[in-house]
Amino acid sequence: MTRLEMLPSSLLRTGCVAAALLFSAQAAAQSVDTAEGVTIATKAMEQCGETVDASTLAEAVEKGRAIALANEEYDAGFGDSEAEMRMILHNRHGETSERELRQMTLENPSLEMGDKSLIVFDRPRDVAGTSMLTFAKILEADDQWMFLPALKRVKRISSKNKSGPFMGSEFAFEDFSSQEFGKYSYRFLREEACPGAEEETCDVVERYPLYENSGYVKQVSWSDRQHRGHMTEFYNRRCDKLKTLTFSDYRQYLDHYWRAHKLRMENHLTGKSTDLLWEEYAFQVGLDEGDFNQNALKRAR
Template identity: 65%
Template structure:
């Protein structure tokens, strides 16, 4: 399957937020962003400001460790590779491919995502044990990805048009940058079958990076919290968080993602993000 053969997502007024939830970019200085007073318009403007400066990254590659910890403090570690291709079509989101390398029981397992706006994301998994590609149903995107505290929908790029917004307040950012000020906003999924009723986002007003996201389940109760740390600047423009920690406040389980070896301009094409690429990604 080729990307151009897929149906296009619907256009919305504000398209395209901060790349992957796992890889947002930056605005140079807070005073470069003009924000309206209306809370709804202000929330949207903050999301758009984060998104604008990530445009033009082209493609990225990175390696990652996924550290799973249960409620008893027992841990297991997985290693994987991640690739992202920027989609020039602003009616849709970016394309991502994640491939597991270790341990042996998950070696070759791969997840391919074509992010959309309001239409359901297209997602496929390759399962090497049975040597077949499985399409992920749009109604199952809230399920856990590979036993982690990240859902399938968390591994899709977070496009602006997927949400409606509301600015709540400004306050001190969470540690370790408590000396900075964050915009605190709510965003509400506009796409169907989300596992969340809303998300509360802390965005650093210094560089417009997300520092924390709280996820509320379908009962509108706090389910989990994601924190971003160890930001590094690439190509004098693009910020990437190298430490993401997702904690389930209900079960006490957590998943930490640590990123290494980011590279840009790798010459990736849509052929590297096809369902056939899933099978040969190993």
């Protein structure tokens, strides 16, 4: 007789977060070239019933990509970081529940590999001590291990699914990793006053996930001239506006890196929302490869 140890599978996707939390500096110049970008944009626009203006499309694709690349490059070189995060899940009836986790990230300066990250869950208390190690990749599936403290078991898990909910919240894995340049094709839409910060000017860029299992047909993002995201809209495979993510409480670290400390994700189809609150970040705290292996995963705290 036996019992399968049960993976907190809602955490499985957290690998997601891992990658996510990365704000990876991998400006992996992979993405796609202009011709491919035009094809991808045309297909997505036609799918969602939009009129395609072929005469300006190539220019829009190039401009969108340049903006995304500049945002990505601005964030490179942070080294390593540590931060704590709290999520507040709101359901339709106004009830809330909370999640807490801590995350460590080691930037990988190479363009071929992503960052390494370690996440430890603190709340809810029944998953306290569960931790997750992720070696992010740019276009392949990430390598990911989960540690289950009750069994003291490390399990390598599949990182294929990126569109499922993270810990029951309105965030999906891919929502976190959205800043990785190489994972999308882009199209510049327009510039306008930033939503929620009228004094700033934002570039509005539409982007198309290159990952075939993405839950989205496209996303629209607003970023300002200091490379800070203000808002992202997520469109599902049926072209419905599914979710809106807003960023606020930006703080600057090392006189350079901007981090939003409050993110709010609203789901327009279910009426549910999730607030994601980052505590103060610590950068360049001296983490190295030895803090991101399975021994470190087992003793993570």
